[in-house]
């Protein structure tokens with residue numbers, strides 16, 4: 001028996017969400033009194049995983065680009081080899097792509113968006129967010145093998161240093177019906193999915209020409225930029241920045257909403273962020289009911305000042 | 319294995335010259351995005367009182383893209399839902415938007431795996447070339463039905479699909495990834511998990527009077543379920559803790575905000 005985690009990296013370093021997956025895996029392994037294995041592709045730095053409780057790394061050297069079919073297949077082979085009864089992944093686009101394929105292959109119940117450690121392991125019950133973060137559902141998984149996708153930033157990073165071994169993992173038959181023709185990815189920007197801080201702006205900014213200060217603010221904070229739905233529909237910003245119930249979900253440490261009213265569909269997608277700040281001229285804007293901190297004021301005055309003050313703060317605390 | 323697959327496609331390819339593309343759009347019936355979410359029976363069931371149900375937004379994009387294939391490439395489009403009789407108005411709406419026929423599998427949708435088994439059966443029996451589902455239903459946010467169908471059918475699968483073009487047996491799709499997008503190439507049969515981007519927001523179709531009249535005459539077939547093994551069970555629901563009051567900071571006192579974010583929230 002074992003618990004298996006799927007570890008994703010970006011440019012050779014583990015994603016924060018991957019270390020969160022390891023932390024969660026350690027917690028489940030402790031409850032089940034078993035060991036924690038990790039499936040990793042092209043890892044150079046296994047010691048870090050040992051610090052988050054991984055006992056054994058199965059390392060796959062592969063030059064193929066990610067395809068869900070191949071990675072799901074690799075996980076299946078790892079499950080078979082390590083006799084894993086629980087598989088844990090993140091909420092990344094790639095994890096969500098491959099998890100259902102794996103669930104079908106293993107005839108395993110899959111529960112995504114899990115926000116807490118299992119409340120019980122027999123029966124196996126986890127809490128997941130449902131209705132786009134408007135509620136939670138305690139869900140029992142009744143299959144012998146369980147697959148869990150955890151929400152970003154919900155469980156957090158928990159260090160527990162253990163001895164770690166690494167094994168080269170040779171895969172049989174990595175093939176896929178899908179061919180990757182090209183990847184178009186900004187390498188100099190933080191993605192919304194991986195960001196600790198997201199700076200988001202809405203129709204209150206009046207037009208695309210005013211996004212300079214939003215990008216500057218994001219830059220100072222090392223944040224990703226996002227926007228409300230109408231802003232992307234109007235073509236002011238790319239669709240990939242649209243957050244909310246029908247856009248990308250956001251679960252960051254800090255979400256700053258500028259000139260966004262806080263419609264129910266917007267809030268549904270961003271509500272699980274830890275700390276929310278709203279900047280809006282209208283004190284009646286619904287976002288003030290959902291946020292932790294707020295400034296009633298004009299973005300065109302407040303944001304430049306905020307940038308200036310944050311720069312000073314950063315220099316001081318550097 | 320590769321050559322066997324191509325062999326299979328080769329025969330499909332011959333078929334295709336005489337056949338038009340058959341599309342199945344999976345329609346999830348979900349509470350309108352503005353719904354207040356409440357629970358009944360000691361928090362064990364979803365309270366539908368006063369809730370309006372709609373076509374899942376991700377499926378609406380997929381359905382509109384299917385209409386494009388119907389208009390430009392002569393495809394046929396069937397829609398399917400796994401659910402009780404209460405979902406029929408949602409299926410009728412899809413017919414009014416332009417789908418040719420609807421199927422309802424008469425069983426409540428309680429578990430993604432079970433729903434996917436039912437849909438797999440429909441997809442197999444109908445021999446569809448393209449199965450369009452959404453990246454997730456906005457009620458339970460399972461995000462698993464299209465992937466499971468694809469795996470069951472051994473068909474190609476593209477999730478988070480934001481662009482799709484089909485030429486003969488060849489499909490080019492763009493998928494959203496974290497921080498960018500990826501262009502993929504594959505062959506039919508194909509299952510997608512679609513989302514916004516598949517068509518422009520402004521192209522979403524609203525049923526007109528003629529569509530609604532025609533929808534009444536289109537077939538809506540009700541089938542009884544077959545396999546029904548739930549892998550997961552929703553035991554109970556909870557609502558998030560009520561939020562503490564907001565702390566307002568004066569627009570002239572930005573230092574205070576920075577102080578709160580640094581010392582209290584500890585996020586910068």
Ligand SMILES: Cc1cc2nc3c(=O)[nH]c(=O)nc-3n(C[C@H](O)[C@H](O)[C@H](O)COP(=O)(O)OP(=O)(O)OC[C@H]3O[C@@H](n4cnc5c(N)ncnc54)[C@H](O)[C@@H]3O)c2cc1C
Nearest residue numbers: 202203204228229244245246259260261265266281282299
């Ligand atoms: C099916 C459906 C799904 C949807 N999904 C989403 C979704 O996923 N994400 C999403 O965001 N929306 C979604 N929406 C749209 C949502 O209902 C709102 O229309 C939208 O969120 C409003 O965007 P906004 O706050 O940018 O614009 P507005 O509502 O126009 O708000 C602009 C705000 O800016 C403030 N403002 C104006 N000037 C200034 C200034 N100078 N400084 C500071 N503040 C200023 C105003 O007081 C106002 O509060 C959806 C709607 C539907 C029907």
Ligand SMILES: Nc1ncnc2c1ncn2[C@@H]1O[C@H](COP(=O)(O)O)[C@@H](O)[C@H]1O
Nearest residue numbers: 344400427451452454455460461462463
């Ligand atoms: N009960 C259902 N009937 C038909 N299609 C469904 C049903 N549930 C989910 N789907 C399809 O699967 C997609 C993803 O749903 P889910 O896996 O439930 O998040 C939806 O967008 C639909 O296209």
